[in-house]
Amino acid sequence: MxxxxxxxxxxxxxxxxxxxxxxxxxxxxxxxxxPAALRDGLREYADADPADFQYPPSEGLVDLRAEIADRRNVDPERVVVTNGTGEANYLAMAGALDRDAGDEVLLTDPVYPYYPGKASMLGAETTLVPTERDGSLDPERFREAASDDTALIVVNTPNNPTGTVYDRETMRALADLAEEVDATLLADEVYDHFDFTGGFESALTLDSDRTIVTTGYSKSMAITGFRVGYAVFPEDLVGSAKTRHMLVNVATSRPAQYAVLRALRGTDxxxxxxxxxxxxxxxxxxxxxxxxxxxxxxxxxxxxxxxxxxxxxxxxxxxxxxxxxxxxxxxxxxxxxxxxxxxxxxxxxxxxxxxxxxxxxxxxxx
Amino acid sequence: MxxxxxxxxxxxxxxxxxxxxxxxxxxxxxxxxxPAALRDGLREYADADPADFQYPPSEGLVDLRAEIADRRNVDPERVVVTNGTGEANYLAMAGALDRDAGDEVLLTDPVYPYYPGKASMLGAETTLVPTERDGSLDPERFREAASDDTALIVVNTPNNPTGTVYDRETMRALADLAEEVDATLLADEVYDHFDFTGGFESALTLDSDRTIVTTGYSKSMAITGFRVGYAVFPEDLVGSAKTRHMLVNVATSRPAQYAVLRALRGTDxxxxxxxxxxxxxxxxxxxxxxxxxxxxxxxxxxxxxxxxxxxxxxxxxxxxxxxxxxxxxxxxxxxxxxxxxxxxxxxxxxxxxxxxxxxxxxxxxx
Missing domain, CATH: 3.90.1150.10 (Aspartate Aminotransferase, domain 1)
Incomplete structure (x- = not known):
């Protein structure tokens, strides 16, 4: 290992x-x-019909995926509900590497340590690309680091550990770079609800068919233990991600999905x-x-x-x-x-x- | 793919x-x-302190692992609580293949289709070994099929789809074979509570350091949607399994773990x-x-x-x-x-x- x-x-x-x-x-x-509605959701679920305790659809409860798709303005078919953002990132990285577009993953330095851990587990090589002392990211450095072997670029925004929110221009440049070198951009946006600038824009708005966006409810709803997150995949990557999700986890835990859906609808x-x-x-x-x-x-x-x-x-x-x-x-x-x-x-x-x-x-x- | x-x-x-x-x-x-206690567990959890909604230990709630270890008479350190038996099987198969003991997985024929699906996803070759018309399994057929490249033997008992319960002698022979060819035996016992013969014995009783046993609560507690299972690993395989579990899923959903623990303790x-x-x-x-x-x-x-x-x-x-x-x-x-x-x-x-x-x-x- x-x-x-x-x-x-x-x-x-x-x-x-x-x-x-x-x-x-x-x-x-x-x-x-x-959220109070999350606790209400758990109470309601405790009294549910036995049928509601059985397998949800593998890619997530129908209503939860519809709610996510509606809020994010994407086709529900592109959404996979996962065991937290952690699994969403795993599926995204595996999908990008399974394309046979190379074995290299470009990561920021500093880096959230789970990314290189997952990359190594998936058999990829990792290259760390330094960010600036003020936390900002210069896409030119990624361009210089990229090669034919680059399959994936991973960034986290708002960033752990620097707290930097990468601006739209930066993310656009990274998505363009991914398209140019036949790679995939993964934008992990799990801190999307904690933007103090008011200027954060999700990479979903780039509308790039080489960009995967992941996020979850662990931080925004204060439920890191529930393990509910999701990924929005480009159309040509979503099928293999659903298959891997099914083969690894079958589905995401249903009481947690139910409570999150209830909280999404009932929290202002x-x-x-x-x-x-x-x-x-x-x-x-x-x-x-x-x-x-x-x-x-x-x-x-x-x-x-x-x-x-x-x-x-x-x-x-x-x-x-x-x-x-x-x-x-x-x-x-x-x-x-x-x-x-x-x-x-x-x-x-x-x-x-x-x-x-x-x-x-x-x-x-x- | x-x-x-x-x-x-x-x-x-x-x-x-x-x-x-x-x-x-x-x-x-x-x-x-x-079980009624499972519903009670969900209700209790809905009122829990916010701290109880945060990350559980990656390998499972301390009390749940202790309860499992006590019931199964194994060291708690060997137990990993997983997102259902599905993830337990994934971790077990990945761990057996990561040992670099070969690339081949021996499966029974008929076979539960998730096993070859997982094996292919993990880059392994699969060989189907026919079982008998009455459902029984002849270990000699596995011995004939085994080679230096065999890394893993997977059996499910009680069996889906045949309903056969493999006897202790059969499982002993498979564990011995795994030891002889430097492979791992995975016994998926998720139907362990549905033994109509009264003669089922878990492969844990073989006390083989080349055997991994997986099971879960999906079937026994009628909660396929909760996704709580576990694997008991030999000492030398448990560390890498915990790491993979952490890198893929971080942890298993906590409300589901809590409810299962409550049900384990409160169900006769x-x-x-x-x-x-x-x-x-x-x-x-x-x-x-x-x-x-x-x-x-x-x-x-x-x-x-x-x-x-x-x-x-x-x-x-x-x-x-x-x-x-x-x-x-x-x-x-x-x-x-x-x-x-x-x-x-x-x-x-x-x-x-x-x-x-x-x-x-x-x-x-x-």
Whole structure:
């Protein structure tokens, strides 16, 4: 086995095993309430007919796919409901590689570690393409890195870990590049509801037949444990994705699909705006403290992570463990996200204790 | 893509689109009530703390794995909770092939079509080994078929579609063969609760470090839509299986895991015995009618399928469609299960209308 487990669980376990009180800023678990309609959906489902407890259609509940297709303005046939965005990304990457268009996957650096993990599992080679210090992505760098062997370009926007929202021009250039080199562009948009700029546009609007868009409800509905996501495929890739989904998982868990559908229909914009506002405030609180601690940091345009660089304290696993032991704050070492952020640490702001964590970091580094 | 979608959905769709009333004997969906404790579990979970809606441990809820390990008398570390038995089989097959012990998978003939589908998806070659007309399996045939390239032997017991329960001696011989040729034995025991003989023994009791056992709750708790199953791996294969599970699915849906744990703890033996008794009666009703129709058939020792052969009416897709249109009964064509049962049709007894279906078949063929 040449592929590796992502290191998130290692740091979480280290923090859980620590003696003192540790604030978890590792996991990407929202800490707020799921939509009320989601809980209602579970209650309704608990009383459903036994027939409703049996296999849903493999590609997802008919009503859920229709609801998604309607909201995203796409043909329902292009939608596959998956076991979270994780499976959606797996299907997308496998589909792009199964085309026999090459064995190489271009990834951003820094990179969300599941992407290279999946690529290696699928037998692909990965090439990391550096993004800029401000988090932005220069499509020219991808053009230079691309070759005949390039089958797939993967980007995550809003981005984990940089918080950057790639603009439409950038995404258009990547989609064009994919078309030119006979590759596929995968846009993972799982943080699409956490755009602080108001300017985020989904890659679906590019209307490119070489672009796959994935997302899910884990973050937007605060239900990472439910495992409901989806992918929107170009027409010529959706058939093989449905087959792989069927052969790997048969279908996505039905109670979770039902509850998500109920929540989609019964949740208004205030719910999502409330979470965004909460996160905006946390970003401000946390980055103020980083200023006080003399750290360099990224100010996210979206998602819910902040990268911070403390002089003389590079983002190694050893330092992440030291921060747990000595400051009582658990963050992810930047070295686990590729090569360009090895001096940095990533902090997830999905804890009510952001202010206290910020104070601990200020004390420790200030 | 060289792998194909299993044909179940085609027949179900054909039956659903038919003009007249059609009795569905295609799908393997139990038609009885799930355990009451399962519904209670869903209700409890609907009121849970938001933290309980977040990622469970990737390999499964701690308490669920402990409960399974305790019941199966294995180390919890060997248990991976999966998105149904389907994912468990996928992980098991991928793990056996990732060992670089060969590219060939030995399957029984007749065969559950998902196995060759998964094998092809994973890049393996498949060899079908015929079982006997009475459903039994002669390990010598597998020994003759095995070669240096054999990486995996897959059997399903109680068997779909034959209903045969392989005895301990047979399974021992297959496990020994796997050890001799440096291969892995996968025993899919998803029908383990539907053993009419009382003699079924899990392959776990063989205590072979070359055997993987998979099963799930889809059939035993009448919840095919929940997607909760598990695999018990030998120690040296469990690590890579956990990694693949994480990279493909991250985790198994948590509300479903929670409800299954609650049902495991809160359901007594009468529930399972009741379903077995119901199925036994249906087998008798159905096979009596097949006698009246002059058909040859298998009398299942387990699972809930009957294979029937009608003279001059081979088990082709065209004939399965004809039976839908002309008799109002939907069954699976034997030709979709390999080569040895191409004269047969498979009928699933998980419908309250078994008696009426039997009468229709008697009328049509009698």
């Amino acid at each position: 040449e592929y590796e487990r992502p290191q998130f669980y290692h740091v979480m376990q280290y923090a859980a095993d620590a003696d003192g009180d540790v604030i978890d800023m590792v996991s990407g678990n929202p800490d707020w309430e799921p 914009a205030d719910y999502y705006a409330g979470a965004r506002e909460l996160l905006s405030q946390r970003v401000e609180t946390f980055t103020d403290a980083l200023d006080a601690a003399g750290a360099e940091y990224t100010s996210p345009d979206g998602a819910f992570y902040v990268l911070a660089r403390f002089d003389g304290f590079p983002g190694t696993m050893a330092n992440a463990e030291r921060l747990v032991d000595e400051a009582g704050v658990a963050g992810m070492p930047g070295e686990t996200f590729g090569t360009t952020r090895s001096e940095w640490l990533r902090f997830a702001l999905v804890t009510p204790r952001v202010e206290e964590a910020a104070a601990r970091l200020t004390d420790y580094f200030g | 060289e792998y194909e979608r299993p044909q179940f959905y085609h027949v179900m769709q054909y039956a659903a689109d038919a003009d007249g009333d059609v009795i569905d004997m295609v799908s393997g969906n139990p038609d009885w009530e799930p 033996a009468d529930y399972y015995a009741g379903a077995r008794e119901l199925l036994s009666q249906r087998v008798e009703t159905f096979t009596d009618a097949l006698d009246a129709a002059g058909a040859e058939y298998t009398s299942p020792d387990g699972a809930f399928y009957v294979l029937a052969r009608f003279d001059g009416f081979p088990g082709t897709m065209a004939n399965a469609e004809r039976l839908v249109d002309e008799a109002g009964v939907a069954g699976m064509p034997g030709e979709t299960f390999g080569t040895t049962r191409s004269e047969w049709l498979r009928f699933a007894l998980v419908t309250p209308r078994v008696e009426e279906a039997a009468a229709r078949l008697t009328d049509y063929f009698g």
